[in-house]
Amino acid sequence: MTLMRPAKDDRFLLSADRSLASLCSPDAISASTHAVNTRVAEALAAITLPDGLPAMREAYARGELGLPASPKSPRARTTTIEGPAGPIGLRILVPDEVRGVYLHIHGGGWIVGSNDTWDEQLEYFGREAGMVAVSLDYRLAPEHPAPAAIDDCVAVASWLIEHAEREFGTSWLSIGGESAGSNLAVLTLLRLRDAGKGDAFRAASLLYGVFDLSLTPSVFLVKGAPFISLEAMRRFTGAFAGDVDLKDPAISPLYADLHDLSPALFSVGSVDPLLDDSLFMFMRWQAAGNLAQLAVYPGGTHGFNTLNGELAAVGNRGVATFLKAMRTEAAS
Template sequence: MGKIDGWQFNDAALDDDVRKIQMAAQTRLAQTPLWTPESARGIREARARGGGLYLPVYHSPRARMIEIPGPGGVVLLRVIAPANPRGIYLHMHGGGWFMGGADLQDPRLEIIAERAQLACVSVDYRLTPEHPYPAAPDDCEAAALWILANAEAEFGTEIVTIGGESSGAHLALVTLLRLRDKHAIVLAGANLIFGFFDLTLTPSARMFGDDRIAPRTTDLRSYVRAFAPKGELTAPDISPLYADLKNLCPALFTVGTQDPLLDDSLFMYMRWLSSGNDGELAVYAGGIHNFIAFPSRIAQEAEDRAIAFLKHVSCQ
């Protein structure tokens, strides 16, 4: 049986709390409306309200908003920062490019702000299906350039890291590539959590099927069609797994074994190393998509490792 970081790919050895999360996810997702372009707005609004089938919503009293110019109008940045940050964490939220928001990440960003002493800045990029590619990557690129230009004045530091979850990890990596290729800029580090890096679908995504423990294969295909209805899906700006990955920053890839996007992280990690970059891979047995949002030992371990990584790259 293969191992990564000591974890066996063996469901028989799963912790009880991980099993409970899997069962709760199956129950919840079985009641969630199936995604279609027509249902996207309703699902998005229900997620933003929280409760019921969706996770509770907590808004930090510490958060403040910054408006910056973007290619499609104003882009909102949500900031949660300690008094004297050692660096900046530029964050892209997940949600299949069609839901989620910068204001739905406050608990996680409060933890990073406190434990890693980073100013967390989450980008409220434009969402699909109303705003397909390249709207979201364009907004994230604009946010990154604004942060880089204003880091010292706004936060007293010029160290910038980046990260995100799922589609947010995708946007974070696309932003890294744009910064390198268009602006000759390399950030300090990337925290990429169960990212969607191959929009043609990796084997784990193709074979995941209809198990309602996570986004199904058909859901993933629908998200992709809404995000990139035109263009070649293997274009590096759409599927960064196909990009030239040389001369990029250290990265931590985090994923669970029960995630349809498992192969995205496995493949990207190996390509990252083979391109000459520093990288770490953390795979958590039994972890479903978004497992870090549910209390469990593996969620705590993933949080601890991400904090340690962000601290390390922010001190270089």
């Protein structure tokens, strides 16, 4: 079987009675989503990109590049573990009721971002699904091209396998991320599987991931989409890949052998240039014999779940519902 029980709120899940065409139809985009997208376009038009990568990283962290920065939670605590090239920073959010752990890998095109800009979403997953959030600061490109970030993610995942029960009182583990973070989440699962630890992580939430660094048709066809252009994607993927071929399964998991991986929820907006990445990976995930769901959010742009509005709320609720359902099924 390759289909999971649908969530209670399954309006945007692909199903036997809900076609991909209906989810991607312009007619399916709500007035509120149109309004959000208009505000984003207007805000981006007024932005002058900073010069240089250090300035861009600072602006991204402050939420000045169009994607808002999440308010930092006073409940968060930080620690470090030893990684393959030195200490790796962890940001940990523990909910009142602990049912599992969610290893979060942040997005940012592998070149920007950190583990302290997603507290709001991660706390929501804690309240709704009982997930302890552990978000890591992996090494960024281009200073540290692949496999540096992957090595760091695998190190933290391995640490959780050994320490989660003692640290948090649960051994149930899940993993996920956004954009480049989804890429790293899948690559981490592949590394763990090949090391004989494939059963450790029981669910994966993969939000608008980059799974083919050589780029899919929807990226090549993009025109005027917020946050992502063909030029930007080439810059991001080139920085992360370094000297590695863009189709190498070590960095482009669409080309990997995907057998024996966790049940996964693929979430993506219908107007995201990375739409094809999720469509293709969802099908390959199922073809390899894994459980999978695909949620397509009409009118959703890249990063839609970080924007204010109904679609963001529904998207984040979809992830929380999936994590909670996977944990509940494991306990039954």
